[in-house]
Amino acid sequence: MTAPAATAPLRDDRRVVLVVAILASFVVGLDSSVVNVALPAIRRELGGGLVVQQWTVDAYLVTLGSLILVAGSLSDLFGRVRIIRWGLVVFGVASVVCAIAPTGEVLVVARAFQGVGGALVTPSALALIVAAFRGAAQAKAIGSWTAWSSAASILGPVVGGLIVDGIGWRWIFVVTAVPIAVTIPLVRRISGDVVTGDRPRVDVVGAVLAVVGVGGVVLGLIEQERLGWGAPVVVAALVLGAASLVAFVPWELRVTRTAGSPLVPLELFRARNFTVGNLATLSIYGALGMVFFVVTLFLQEVWGFPAWVAGLATLPPTLMLLALSTTVGSFSGRYGPRWFMAAGPAVAAVGALLMLLAGDDPAGYWWSVLPGLVLIGAGIATMVTPLTSAVLGSVPQAEAGAGSAVNNAVARIAGLVTVALAGVVLGGGVSVDGLHRAMVVMALLLAAGAVVSAVGIRNAPLRS
Structure with missing residues (x-):
């Protein structure tokens, strides 16, 4: 693969690049955060119980988590600015369909298309920062991106809750049109882009294996709650999904050997921090995916909180992330990511265990969920920017799009699998005992992420 072109103009437009990266990620984050508080209202209007709630979350995450790998390749091949623009358009159209969905099935399909748009946006946004900034400035920029992108998670639950309680859940999908309308004109102001000199074919077979593999496993895990483990659809989905995932790695090796363009450049995993960082991501983000899904449902369906109050009640992690990410990014750029990545999940695990104090x-909330969420937020803020810097700092700049896509895909897939498993952990419905089981699972996953980071991550100078 030849060297990337037009990187200098991106560095000339660093402020615009950072704003675009933040706003583009804001769109994806806003949608994710508002949907959780709307799940009880969606179930009441469209029916379907916990299964529809799970699919409303996971239909989005399936396409986002699997196609984000394709988007990473497209980002490197055709330019990050162009891919971001396409992603914003797809996301906006799908949001309108979500807003007018007459049935749960239509909503789920539209959510899947939102995931396609999100997949196009996510890796390109972060890869733009990697292209425009270097060294300690890159770590600080990633910290700013993490912090300000998280403003979506602050606005989402509260504004989303007010909208759900006031004019209805459908309007939450209209909200995403605002940042899209602001971002697209800004994208046009970026004078440079990063593209590769050649245009190998996109790995279509790899993309199909990824979508079928992830989608099949999630389909089986969610539908078993309704149909049972022995149902033909469940068995077929799990077998087909597992077979596709097993076939994925040999296919990617074959594409690499034939000098093609693999969906996942497996040579990236030769970098220790890239491999270990993604293992930590798998464990940590799996835990976070479960906690926000379960806690939001618990507050509304067991404790009877209105949607907007539930949104406020789940804000502490996001506030901690917003307050600390830029500072942590600067310190990790100076001292290395290892112990930040080890300490963060350990602190968050303690927060999860505190929520075992929650009852009927x-x-x-004041002595169980609130302090638990504060510690979870402190742990996330300590870990997330160093993790991102460690993973992306270990790959060549020309492959930053693919590296970002792999890490984002791992994070999204981890979250969607734990949401798919939520029915098993909760016992088919939300309850106090179910919350306790979910928090124990979360604490174990976070502890595993802390151990993996402490043992595996190496502090190395950032690329200059």
Whole structure:
């Protein structure tokens, strides 16, 4: 693969690049955060119980998590700015369909298309920062991106809750049109881009294997709650999904040997920090995916919180992330990511265990859920920017799009699998005992991420 072109103009437009990366990620983050508080209202209007709630989340994550790998390749081949623009358009159209969906099935399909748009946006946004900034400035920029992108998660639950309680859940999907309308004109102001000199074919077979593999496993895990483990659809989905995932790595090796363009450049995993960082991501983001899904449902369906109150009640992690990410990014750029990545998940695991104190009384929020979420937020803020810097700092700049895509895909897939498993952990419905089981699972996953990071990550100078 030849060297990337037109990187200098991106560095000339660094402020615009950072704003575009933040706003583009804001769109994806806003949608994800508002949907959780709307799940009880969606179930009441469209029916389907916990299964529809799970699919409303996971239909989006399936396409986002699997196609984000394709988007990473497209980002490197055809330019990050162009791919971001396409992603924003797809996301906007799908959001309108979500807003007018007459049935749960239509909503789920539209959510899947939102995932396609999100897949196009996510790796390109971060890869633009990697192309425009270097060294400690890159770590600081990633910290700013993480912090300000998280503003979507602050606005989402509260504004989304107010919208759900006031004019209805459908309007939450209209909200995403605002950042899209602001971002597209800014994208046009970026004078440079990063593209590769050649245009190998996109790995279509690899993309199909990824989508079928991830989608099949998730389909089986969710539908078993409704049909049972022995149902032909469930068995077929799990077998087909597992077979596709098993076939994925040999296919990618074959594409690499034939000098093609693999969906996942497996040579990236020769870098220790890239491999270990993605293993940590798998464990940590799996835990986070479960906690936000379960806690939001618990607050509304067991404790009876209105949607907007539930949104406010789940804000502490995001506020901590916003307050600390830029500072942590600067320190990790100076001292290395290892111990930040080890300490963060360990602190978050303690927060998850604190929520075992929650019972039937909503007043317990103040001594169980609130302090638990504060510690989870502190742990996330300590870990997330160093993790991103460690993973992307270990790959060549020309492959930053693919590296970002792999890491984002791992994070999204981890979250969607734990959401798919939520029915098993919860016992088919939300309850106090179910919350406790979910928090134990979360604490174990976070502890595993802390151990993997402490043992595996190496502090190395950032690329200059």
